[in-house]
Amino acid sequence: MSLKSAVITAAVLSLFAQPALAAEKVTVFAASSLTNALNAIAAKYQQKTGVETTLSFASSSALARQVSQGAPANIYLSANEKWMDYAEKQGAIAANTRKDIVKNSLVMVAPLAYPQNKIEVNASWNLAKALDGTRLAVGDPNYVPAGIYAKQALEFLGLWKQAQPLLASANNVRSALVLVERGEAQLGIVYKTDAEISKKVKTVYQFPADSHKPIVYPMALVKGNVTPAAQGFYQYLQQPQAAAIFKSYGFDSVTKS
16 A cells, blocks of 8 residues: 555554544533532533433432442432542442542532521520421431431531431432422522532632531542543543533532642
């Protein structure tokens, strides 16, 4: 084959290869609190590369179990380290791919019509009175990361015993937010990022950072489902372009690799 023919052949093969890569899809299982940010990042990535990303959002615990049982996800993003640890112990995570990507914080929210704009939360606070006959919306503290952090914070502040019988436990943090948006709960504990995307609630209290474990979001490639397209999106999530989008939705960056 002449040099000219070889160049033409390579160019033709390249034309066929590009659509094939673009046609690959990436399936991401992610904590519900990442919904808005990841939708924006995936749209930007598809615009840039042509790679389509299917995003499945739910509680980190539910997704960790699904991934561990062989669900066809390429990437898993958890809202806490506990459920990533679980997936890792179950052998579901590809070796050396676990990375912490963003951080969050915990706040208390109320409907816009709530009479107070700021609340002083301490051990002497009358939570039942503040709830005015409703309940405190939280992610289920038995398994939802936001609920686990909420329990830690309430214990730290000496409020857990008072709060426990007044909880409205939701299956993920976004469901807890909806209860407050609808006024079905006069107060709720959610992530700062959830409060910032809602136009129906206001933040009345931010929990001290030392009142709960650090809210860190780890991600990893799923063992057995590591494809070139998955690796591409996984790398993109660690790039400045993705970091800027995460920041625009209220997430903080992490320095830990």
